[in-house]
Structure formats: structure tokens, C-alpha cells
Amino acid sequence: DAKTTQPNSMESNEEEPVHLPCNHSTISGTDYIHWYRQLPSQGPEYVIHGLTSNVNNRMASLAIAEDRKSSTLILHRATLRDAAVYYCGRGGADGLTFGKGTHLIIQP
Amino acid sequence: DTAVSQTPKYLVTQMGNDKSIKCEQNLGHDTMYWYKQDSKKFLKIMFSYNNKELIINETVPNRFSPKSPDKAHLNLHINSLELGDSAVYFCASSQETSGRSMKFFGPGTRLTVL
Numbered sequence: 001d002a003k004t005t006q007p008n009s010m011e012s013n014e015e016e017p018v019h020l021p022c023n024h025s026t027i028s029g030t031d032y033i034h035w036y037r038q039l040p041s042q043g044p045e046y047v048i049h050g051l052t053s054n055v056n057n058r059m060a061s062l063a064i065a066e067d068r069k070s071s072t073l074i075l076h077r078a079t080l081r082d083a084a085v086y087y088c089g090r091g092g093a094d095g096l097t098f099g100k101g102t103h104l105i106i107q108p
Numbered sequence: 109d110t111a112v113s114q115t116p117k118y119l120v121t122q123m124g125n126d127k128s129i130k131c132e133q134n135l136g137h138d139t140m141y142w143y144k145q146d147s148k149k150f151l152k153i154m155f156s157y158n159n160k161e162l163i164i165n166e167t168v169p170n171r172f173s174p175k176s177p178d179k180a181h182l183n184l185h186i187n188s189l190e191l192g193d194s195a196v197y198f199c200a201s202s203q204e205t206s207g208r209s210m211k212f213f214g215p216g217t218r219l220t221v222l
Contacts, residue, residue, distance in 0.1 A: 032207040043112075043198050043213035044151065051208070068128060091207035094164050095141055095153045 003027075004099035006088050011105040012078050020073040020102050022088030027068055030092040035062065035073045037084040038101070044087060047073065078106050112214035114199050115160050120220045121189055127218045129184045131199030140182035141200040141211065142174060151198070157182050158205050186219075194221045 003026045012018045022032065032051050036044040048062045050071075055062040061074040063085055075082055083106045089098035112133045121127050133140060142154040155174045156164045162174065171187045186193060196216045202209035 030207065034207075034210075036213075038149075041216075042212075043200075043215050046210045046212070048209070049210060076168075091211075093205050093207060093210070095156050095205075096211055097153065098151045100148075100150055101180060 004088055004090060004097065006086075006099045006102045008100070009103040009105065011107060012056065013107050014080060015077055018075040018078045018082070020075075020086050020088075020104065020105065021070065021090070022099060023070045024088070024090055024099075025069040027090050028092065029068075033062070033064060033068070034089045034091045034096055035060070035071075036096075036098075037082075038087065038088070039084045040090045047086070049091060060099045078104075080106050080108060082106055111212050112199055112201055114197075114214040114217050116217060117215065118218050118220075121222065122222055123189055123191060126185070126187045127189060127190050127219070128186070129197055129199075129219070131182050131184070131214060132180055133199075133201040134180065135201055135203075136180075137201040137203050137212075138179065139202045139205050139209070140176070141197040141202075142182065142184050143200060143213075145196040145198060147195070151215070155182075155184075156205065163205065183207070189219075189221045191221050194219055217219060 005023045034049040035047040063072045085101040087098045087101045139158045165186045199214040200211045
């Protein structure tokens with residue numbers, strides 16, 4: 001989705017927090033913000049989603065800007081297994097529409 | 109147990125052929141989807157089915173036709189394959205069509221058209 005933009009790649013060190021940004025400036029008021037990740041040769045895997053409030057689960061946290069035009073996926077303590085492509089997207093009645101994804105590289 | 113499964117995992121075929129990819133979900137979900145991932149890893153939705161009815165058809169050539177024999181299956185038929193159809197195709201399912209539903213993806217089918 002051209003309207004959802006993410007950095008092509010980011011690098012972080014193991015055991016440090018990672019903040020992955022996403023801009024979705026034209027998201028509608030009823031669309032949810034979704035994050036999925038994809039390991040090599042696997043299908044996308046659900047990470048987290050939210051509408052307006054910040055969300056936490058066992059995998060990550062999602063911080064949503066007050067105007068909903070951007071969000072940040074937070075991995076609190078990255079491990080080597082978190083190295084993947086992270087897709088941000090909007091979820092509406094027409095399904096999920098993704099950005100181009102951020103390739104997260106974790107350095108040991 | 110695999111939640112969303114696809115067959116085959118790899119499919120290599122010649123231009124002009126007709127092929128099918130099968131998808132099954134054992135989650136009891138009402139909605140299933142097909143996504144295409146191109147060589148640049150861009151994921152794009154192609155179709156979704158809810159209770160055996162097509163509810164989305166993005167700008168996909170009519171050579172592609174989804175077929176749902178029952179709620180647990182959504183197969184993808186492709187006629188007259190072209191080089192540009194080479195991609196990884198992912199099936200997915202969700203409990204409902206709402207944007208709040210999380211999606212479960214299959215492992216993908218890598219289609220190569222020669």
C-alpha cells in the first residue's frame with residue numbers, strides 16, 4: 001500500500017529494545033493498525049494490532065499516535081530470533097493492506 | 109496441527125498452463141484470503157471469501173479464480189499462466205471480515221512460470 005510507509009531496513013543489537021516506525025497518514029477512522037512479521041521462507045505471523053489505544057502482548061507493544069497517522073512497534077528486548085521482515089498494515093472490511101515492510105537485522 | 113495449510117509448497121510450470129493451489133484451514137474461521145508476494149516481498153491482497161461468497165476482488169486478472177467448496181477451503185485456480193504470475197502465494201483466514209480480526213497465514217506456495 002503506497003499510503004503505508006516503513007523504513008526499508010533497521011539494525012539493532014541483541015537484548016536491546018527496538019522501535020519500528022510506520023506512517024499511515026490516510027488511515028480511515030475504522031481501520032485497525034496491524035503488525036505482522038515474516039521469517040525467511042515462512043508465511044507472515046501476527047504480532048499485534050490496535051485501533052486507538054496502545055496495546056501490549058507477550059510479543060511486543062504497539063504505540064499509536066493520538067492522530068493515528070503513525071504507529072511504532074516496540075520489541076522490548078530483541079533476540080536473534082526476532083530478525084525478520086516486519087509489515088505494518090491497515091485492517092478494514094476489505095482485508096489487510098500492507099506497507100513494504102522493514103527488514104530488521106539483529107546483531108549479536 | 110497446522111492451522112492453515114497449502115499445497116503444493118512449490119509449483120513449477122510452463123507458460124500457458126492451467127494450475128491450482130489448494131488451501132485448507134482448521135480454525136473454524138468464516139473468512140479466507142489469497143495474497144500474492146512478489147520478488148520485492150510486497151504483499152498484496154487478491155481475494156477474500158466470507159461464507160462462500162466473494163467479497164473482495166482487487167485488480168486481479170480474471171485468469172485467477174478463487175473456488176470455495178466449503179468454509180474450510182479456498183482454492184486458487186490460474187488459467188493461461190504468464191511469466192509475471194511467478195510469485196509466492198499465501199492463503200490466510202480470519203474469524204470475520206472486520207479489521208479487528210487477526211489473520212492466520214499459510215506457509216505459502218512458490219509458483220515459478222517458465
